[in-house]
Amino acid sequence: VVVGYVARTAYFDANNLGVATGLVEKLLFALLPMIGTWVGTVLAFYFTNDSFQTASNQTRLTLSDAREARLRQIPVREAMVPVSKIEAIEADEPDWQTVFFDTDVIDLVNKKVGRIPILAKGRSRVHGVVHDSIVKAYAWQNRMAPEGGTKTKTLKEFLEDPAVRDFFTHSLAFVGPEASLADVKRAMDAASTRGYPCRDVFVTEDGTPTGKPLGLITNIDLEKFSSYG
Helix, strand or coil, rough: HHHHHHHHHHHCCCCCCHHHHHHHHHHHHHHHHHHHHHHHHHHHCCCCCCCCHHHHHHHHHHHHHHHHHHHCCCHHHHCEEEHHCCCCEEEHHHHHHHEEEEHHHHHHHHHCCEEEEEEEECCCCCEEEEEEEHHHHHHHHHHCCCCCCCCCCCCHHHHHHHHHHHHHHCEEEEEECCCHHHHHHHHHHHCCCCCCCEEEEEEEECCCCCCCEEEEHHHHHHHHHCCCC
């Protein structure tokens, strides 16, 4: 039906051909997991356990390839959250001792912000990212009130804590503005091999940690854009 629709559009209404071909692409991405599951089920019925295991592995590889193909089609510029819209703390490193964990950091977590980038003034560079789980663990260890407001700990003290420092400096990855989401996934996987799970990839002007940040892509964004249909 869809192929017939595309053929009709190409013949009678060439201006809408892009919409028609986009529909075919979405249909294929939507049907591929179902076809893969069906093939795996048929193989499981007719073959032994060993053969089924091989078939299951092949099905997973097929779905993985399909996901990779979809991510290759999406440029980071379309998927990233612009740096101007990111909830973050702006402070150069010498000023970290004048920013308070108890207010500035905890206040963002209390606003349901799941990740807090620490950026240079003017958002000209990324220092690192901390997640709400790390903030809450540090607050609990130091017996701070959940609502904050006491100004007993500075951002500098927080980021220099051994349990925070390594995650802060080693859990990020970076790509350039011409990258695709497939490049983002590869950068995220590579960064995770350092021992700290990478869930945040910054897009910078030159693709390096010292480049000016343009936007942020998270593991949640990857899942959303790699879904079928």
